[in-house]
Amino acid sequence: MPYINIRVTEEQVTQEQKRLLIEGATKLVIDILNKNPQTTHVVIDEIPTGNWGVNGKQYLGTKK
Template identity: 45%
Template sequence: MPFISVRITRDGVTREQKAQVIKEITETMERVLHKDPKLTHIVIEEVDTDNWGYSGITTTEYRKQLSESKP
């Protein structure tokens, strides 16, 4: 029984996009690893950008800095 966890930032991803991700990951598991789709579990976890960081800052701050540096 495959269990796949996908973590993304919470910023405008639609229900339809998440459904497509679940469908395509399930299809990939079936095609590549021959896993039964009925036993494949996918969880999408949405993380607030204040709770996701890299390069020593939050994603919120990183994106703010990017937008300020654009002409």
């Protein structure tokens, strides 16, 4: 039973983008590992940007 955990910063990820991530990740394990999609679980965690760091610095998101 594959379990895929995707973590992204909480920056306006749309439901459509989440749907595409879930579909794409599931397709990868089907195509590469020959796993059953019926038992493949995908979880998306949205992390507040203040709880994310890169290059030794707190990541505060992109300014638009």
